[in-house]
Amino acid sequence: MVFLTGDCHGNFRRFSRRYFPEQEVMDREDCIIIAGDFGGVWANTPEEAYWLDWLEQRPFTTLFVDGNHENFHRLDTFPVRTWHGGNVHQIRPHVLHLMRGQLYEISGKTFFTMGGAKSHDVEDGILNPADPDFLERQNALKRNGRNRFRVLGRSWWPEELPSDGEYLTALETLYRENWQVNYVVTHCASTRIALTMDRHNEADDLTNFLEMVERRLAYEYWFFGHFHDNRVIDQKHILLWEQIIQIL
Ligand SMILES: [Fe+2]
Incomplete structure (x- = not known):
């Protein structure tokens, strides 16, 4: 099973049994993917460690792409390992940061991830x-x-927007996959979509990059967060916030 949701900003109550009862039949092979602004690696407080341990104790695996509101310097202190074919920062054994420009194979489907956004x-x-x-x-x-x-x-950290190296990694991954994946998970959206939003509606290097990817890549669905709304943009593009949806 694979579920997706949007910005958490350090608040993980939506994953409690009360709001997410599906977890009763989930195990570590089942995943929930947060489309950025995870916010659980921030100020390094005991409370934060409590919530990361709490997430680790859930029956499923928690995955997140980074958004703009992440402490990128702290994220970088966690060990990098390979998980389902792509690089992750291991925050806890079952709480993993899906890094930029990576591809993961989960339940026979490929997921391309590209975190980051401009604040x-x-x-x-x-x-x-x-x-x-x-x-x-x-x-x-x-x-x-x-x-x-x-x-x-x-x-605030300047690393909220990808570096040249991260864009290069993303391109290498997409060329390797012949520009075909099943799903895309980002925090930000392409310029085309961002400009239709009522907030954060400006173009930048990342939205322009994502627009290039959107035009060239063959994919079934693209999930993103950042704009704080739950909305089906069109047949392929799904904006997520507090809602948890199941895709596999
Ligand atoms: Fe955001």
């Missing part, structure tokens, strides 16, 4: 704690009720 909740700026006037600027923003800012290395 748009930063209208008030990105502050650098190394700047001498950091605290002053942060306090001034808070005083003026302007809280749409993020702090470099604490709540």
Whole structure:
């Protein structure tokens, strides 16, 4: 069984038995895939460790592509291993980060993954704690009720958008597969789709890359998150948020 859902932002209550009773008949071979903004690897607090252990104790395997709201520096500290044909960061033995530009074979179906997205909740700026006037600027923003800012290395990381190397890895994977996969799982959407949304509706390098992939790749379904809605965009593109859907 393979289920998919959208942004969690560190809140995993939807995976409790109450909201996700399907787990009664699931085992470790069965997966749930989160389409980015997992948020469970963030501030390295005891509470966070509790929830990661809680996820590990679920009867299924939890998989996630990264979104924009992830602590990328902490994600990078976890060991990389191969899982179902692609690279993963192992957060817990059954809580795995599906890395960028990878392909996994699950239940005879191929999944191409490409995490990342540009943060748009930063209208008030990105502050650098190394700047001498950091605290002053942060306090001034808070005083003026302007809280749409993020702090470099604490709540925002430049790695939210893929590097050249990650784009290259993605292309190598797609060429290897002759531009044919069963499913695509990303956090962001192609430019074409992003521009139809009422939030985060701007083009950037990643949305343009995904648009190129969308035009060239043969696939059955493309699942993504980021835009905080549950919506069938068209026959192939499914936007996920809190809803959990079963695809296999
Ligand atoms: Fe997001």
